[in-house]
Amino acid sequence: MIKSTLETIEGVLSVDASTSSGEVIITHKKGLYPDLKRLNKALAEYGYTLGYKDDDSERSLIYFENGGIFYNPAKMKQFLGTSLVVLVLVAAFYLISGSGIASRVMVSSDTGPLVYLLFGLVAGASTCAALVGGVLLSLSKSWNKIYASQGSRLSAAVPHVMFYTGRLIAFALAGGVLALVGASITETITKATPVITVVVSSVMFVLGLQMLNVSWAKKIRIALPSGVGFRVSESSTDNKGKFGPLSIGAASLLLPCGMTLTAFIASITSGSFVVGAINMFSFAFGTMLSLSFISIVSIGFSNHKIWSNRFNTVAGIMVLFFAIFTLNAQLNAAGLPSLTDVSSFINPGSSTQAVEDGSKNVQVIKMVANRSGYSPTSFTVRSGVPVRWEVNNTGASGCTNVLIARDFFSGNFPLNPGVNVKEFTPQKPGTYKFSCWMGMVSGVIKVT
Template sequence: MSSRSSSLKTFFVRGMHCQNCQLFVESKLEEVEVIKRARASLKDSSVEIEFLGEAISVESINEILSGTGYSVAESKSEKHTGKAVKVLVAASLAIVVFFTVEKFAIGGLMNVDSSSSLLGFFLFGLVAGISSCAALVGGLVLSVSKQWYSLYSSEDSFLQKLQPHLIFHAGRLVFYSFFGFLLGWLGQSLKISLTFSSILVIAVSIVMLLMALQMLGIPTVSLSIPPFLRKLLAVDKSRRGRMMPFILGATTFFLPCGFTITAQALALLSGSPFHSSMIMFFFALGTFFPLIAIGASSLKFFSMKTFSEVFTKIAAVLIIFFVIYNVNSQLNVLGLPSLNNLTIGTGEQVPFTPDDSTTVLATASEKEEEIVVNEASPKETGEIIDIEEMVGFQEVVEEQPFVIVQSGPEIQVIRTVANATGYTPDYYQVKAGVPVRWEIEDVGTSGCTNAIISRNLFPQRVELTRGNTSVVEFTPQLPGQYKFSCWMGHYTGIIEVVN
């Protein structure tokens, strides 16, 4: 039995962006008889190959990797400005489409309540899948799609390559139904904390960001796993490997967009475990079609040899955008500074100017007689309402669609109109130490706008019901700017407390 001398050679790999990519390249190369060992490095985007005998050519190695989305070269590829422009233009167009959908508030076209049919929840899920769920779950699908695609060869059919995505959605359907059953059975005791959801979304977003940076070829923090352990944990086409997409799909129940939270709340109120389970099942089924379209489209683009690398970069840029969008929203939910602070209250401002007069404000019991609403047409979001101090008579600020009227025992009354596009006005000034009565009229909320939170002003969530006015009362003590927002932090405003 003769032994052959071995030779080592290092190649640079394109398309490798995660631990699973690293493992796949190694295992794919080690299937070849003349290759004794392959060790890929995510940090250097390279692979060191030990050959049994003479090293084979780059062309031969690329033939082995054909159809996987990976390729090798003997030197690092140069940066192409043309490709970068294509990536930025395509990603920008996708982002514009996303914000256009948000701007026109398609969620307002479909509204559900506790009496809605299961078909209504299906349509509600369909709308969610092309709105805020696309930012959260769609971004997650994009971040793992390349990894799943790499499990299959060019000989595998499109349906075979789609299997991880179908398993992912099977996990969503099964666990949405299961947790829906628990919501109906256990009721309020199983209510999911918004703080928990926010922290979880931020944690997942950080992982998505790291994957996106790797897809762009930017070195990031990478936890090195020993080769033998990577092979045990790898996602592959075995029965064990298929569990990862299933479990990932199941956990999205705890990564809710505003639409999902609405469905969960209505399932909670259903009072029937079976009906609650069906509400969540049909909602998840509605989201299936737009989300599977995102996954299927990504597979098509990855399979195009001339476009695969460009699409990988486009997907990475979109993931980074979704990360920023999601984290920014969760900062709003937590009441922390965010990008929204740059745009709130940019409209006409009427400053608060206190004097030495006795302040007499309308009492809550006198609301019907004392509160006056100007019939002028609403202005753009960003309008600021101030508090005028008065003695013995009512006063309405001219040309203001929402006014604060003050007469009687001290209480400050502010009014808001809520719809599917947010809250108007989005900026108020109130006086410190004086009780505030906030009246919020729901003229057609949908998704996450059907509840308002402001952690630093009041602990409870203010639920809104279409056609009704909800009221919350609180007494601000310390001067400063306090943020309020919808459940998911997409729509925000400021209540400024002044002395």
Template sequence: MIMKHRTYTVKGMYCPACKEIIEETLLESGKVSEAEASMAKGTVSVSYNGDDISARELNALFSNGAYTFSDTPAQKNSVDELLKAAAIALIVTGFVSTLSYSGLHSIPAIDRASSLATLFLFGLLAGLSSCAALVSGVLLSLTSQWMSKYKEDASLLHKMEPHLFFNIGRIATYTLFGALLGLVGETIHLSPAFTSFMIVTISLLMIVPALQMLGITFFNRFSIALPKKARPSKAANRKSTPLQAAGAGVMTILVPCGFTMAAEGAAVLSGSASAGMLIMLFFVLGTTLPLFIIGFSSTKLGSNPRTSRLYMKTAGMLIILFSLYNMNDRFDLTGRFSLAGSSGAGTSESVAVAAVTNQREQSAADGNAALVKTIYTNAEDITPSTFQVKTGQKVRMVVDSRDTGTGCMSTIMIPGLYEKPQSLVKGKPVIMEFTAKKPGSYKITCAMGVPRGVINVQ
């Protein structure tokens, strides 16, 4: 019997896992003897004997409508569908941004004496704002891959397994990290440079699958899949998914938002493994509720044939917007904050002002200590922003907060001199005491590593 060959256009193939599920499902159906899907072309080529196979027969194999087969070339994305997805994504991003920059984070200000309820509320706000932007983008990207590994008739509860394990991984890691911070304090911390690198890298990596989810086939060629012979079976793939999800949850400790930095600071100050553990436990529990709701909603909408296409495009746009949000929060790409002169070099004027301030306040310092003062406002950030101190000198830095900081810039710290992020709350002075042991230039930053000033130690 002569072997026949045919190629179909496929819609909904956004990731390597989608490619694998299509090939395996077609082969298991017995209708074809060979199946080769191409993400770059958006097609699947099959070989078979006997009667011709229609696109309708292939569509019947995927009753949830996740993948659609056609005999005709792929059509362009529906403009109406893209506009709906864009509107939903902008509303969600606007909500997250509003919460991030509203100053609400300062209401449940936390420290080592904070109640467990306050820590939970602080985590809840984090899960609805800047932490949501960091973790939700990753979660939405992973959800599309997780869903493709489960049978179409699997229950919603079964499909939620990866989300459950993802959050279990997060909770366990944050809790253990809190215990370590309370036990050994500042000897364990993630440098702002490292967290910046991780956040930017992850944000950039998420953009490619997001564009694939939007149906832009050009980016399908950048996906990497294992050779067929090296792939695990469908059943083995499903069994390993929860463990992979837990591992992804563990890795989120490497991309902390400003809220997380503040909670870690409270754990350091607790001076106790048990107290540090409880601080981070109740904080991460607060962040878990919004993330679990996001996971449930994405799984529910992605499993419904009537909403799966709109969900996929909305998720793609959200991932892109969250990625841009994260990079802006890190590098102030929109110039939302005035950081002129705070990148490290400073200006002669700001140095002179700081020097005069130091001289006037020196009499108020104890012994060899130098008292330096600056003023924080939302419009100008910290003024002055450049300071000179002597090596070996004890320094007491006071920040007069005239406004409540917003977003990433709601915290202040000095990596290398003062590693505990402090919240900028209107009317509440921030006091940072340290000894400048080594000469050099130390940047004054927010907890996310954005520079806002410098202390030159000579």
């Protein structure tokens, strides 16, 4: 009855109906997709109603069929939900990073452990989240496969506890040792930072793609030295190094962010092993309190397949975001083209012309550095004429308290509270970048 009725409808080639399974399979002519309302109208007198079976698991988010474009409702719902969560997290990251909260708890050689702890708390939720948080996110999926399989949340928490333990011990030891070595080590640290950052960000990018199940990325095996006994990449199946998370936590000391290095440099000036160790332990403990949000969410979802998959998707996207964000910052720091240039092109803003000081035959540019960044961020000067760059530091913190402009002068331009002066002479016309020393805040100097 159902078969014979539906086969009379235009476009229907054949019908296979089964009342026992409650399914009707309709084969139709190409380009003549049967209208569901018309089908149900034909069956109304028999008391039957048809509906589409929700079996789109093999279909992609957007697909083409019978000359039309369609979307998978289930995957679209998941996509929109994931996108909303990612947008909220990215917005929160930029909001906290640009809020200037760090300037209110700025560390120095005279501050105590409590201030270092508060400084770390802010760092873990902002600049340090880009590298340390990104690595922690990428490792969480691998850890969950190994430890959460034992069926208890306590076992799932083991690698995270080991990670933070290793991190706390490493920071305490490094803080004490560097305080004894003194400020002579500072230049070495700042020179090594860009290389470490680029390497770690590149690894994060691959790990993010692996978390999103990109086939070619999953073939890449990323491993720590054999002595650590722990492979990082998801494609590895032998992630059973007993002290792997502990070693990685200790190695996270090498993941640089502006606020971490600010804390180290301030702690170095203490000259005391005990003071340096306590201060950096407090800073690491503060970052742990912020970063533990990632661990708690990861552990909470570890034994729930659906939510675990969704968490891994969000985590993979965030790892990619943090990797791109950090690599982009390093391009700024190196004075190379970056994604920041796109936003500057779309919204160029106004360029501040240098003021000529006739008595000294010098051109002066003035800028303010505060908790929000730099203002203005674009200047125009003439080539061949000395420039006096006056920067009034009214609350710069973290990355923004040190300037670099590799095309005009070597080394760093540290910004102490008040007016700071840097002199240089631009030689060639062009547009050149300056940035904070981690590249997260940048601007341009146009030479005519």
